[in-house]
Amino acid sequence: MRSDERNERKGMIARVSDVMAVFTADEPVLRVSEIARRTGLAKSVTSRIVADLLDVDFLEPAGKGVRVGIRMFELGELAQRAKELRQLALGAMADLRQATGLTVQLSVLKDIDQVYVEILRGRGEAAQLEIKSRIGGRVPAYATAGGKAVLAALPDEEVERILSGPLEKVGPGTITDRAILKRQIAQIRKEGVAYEIEESNPxxxxxxxxxxxxxxxxxxxxxxxxxxxxxxVKMFGSAVQTAALGLNRRIRASSVFSDL
Known part of the structure; x- marks a missing residue:
């Protein structure tokens, strides 16, 4: 395939992937011209992509060439920690699904969103339930029970920061009133369990x-x-809390998650 054809047919994400894939342990530093030759991309296109990747620290200057930047190492470490978190939590998630028959989800807060890192589908009606969440998917923290549970464990100033932006409707029951959300968070701090009714999904x-x-x-x-x-769903609050407490003990016994 000619380079101009390749440039037309490949989207930006695919081009970035091609650029990052040419770096190896044996050849960690490459010039733009060599990257262009190996990817089959036009040099002008390659130069723009490399410049953008340098701006966000995915690449960094190295002599007359570039190499993989620190941000890529940080993301790789984050991905590894997420994998370790899933592995640690899977047993408790499976037990919780067995006890409730419901779909069980594991999620983490990233900036202002709750990101799903593992999902175990439930049985019966729960298995047929259409939910928007998927592994790697994001939902605003204020619009999901998992997000509100995490918000309740944060300091007030961090909660203020996360709730300071626009609060938009995600589901028919999404709460967009900050005063109501703050009252809910105070209640979650007392009870240890957060609830949601059609806030993230109808x-x-x-x-x-x-x-x-x-x-x-x-x-x-x-x-x-x-x-x-x-x-x-309030019938299952104690089961969820028990699963979380068990995971808390395992997390505290491990040094892996101290700075995740």
Missing amino acids: GVTCAAASILRADKSPLAAISVTGPVAEIN
Whole structure:
């Protein structure tokens, strides 16, 4: 395939992937001309991509060439920690699904969103439930039980920062009133469990509890999700809290998650 054809057919993400893929342990530093030759991209296109990657520290200058930047190492470390968190939590998630029959989700707070890192589908009606969440997917923290559980474990100033932006409707029951959200967060701090009714998805209800590091800062949230028409989710609050407490003990016994 000619380079101009390749440039036309490949999207930007694919081009960036091609550029990053040419670096190896044997050849960690490459010039733009060599990157262009190896990827088959036009040199002008390669130069623009390399410049953009330098701006965000995905690449960094190295003599007359460039090499993989520190940001890529940080992301790789983050991905490894997320994998380790999933592995540690899977047993508790499976037990919680067995006990409740509901879909069980593990999520972490990234900036102002709750990001799903593992999902175990429930049984029966819960298995057929259509939910927007997917592994790697994001939902605003204020619009999901897992996010609210994590917010309740944060200092007030951090909660203020996360709730300072626009609060938009995600589901039919999304709470966009800051005063109501803050009252909910205060209640979650007392009870240890957060609840959601159609706030992130229509027809969905959810209960969640935060998973804490040894210093009591929130690491993640574990939650159960089911059809709002079929269940009273508050019946499962104690089961979710018990699962979170068990994970808290395991997290505190491990040094892996101290700075995740």
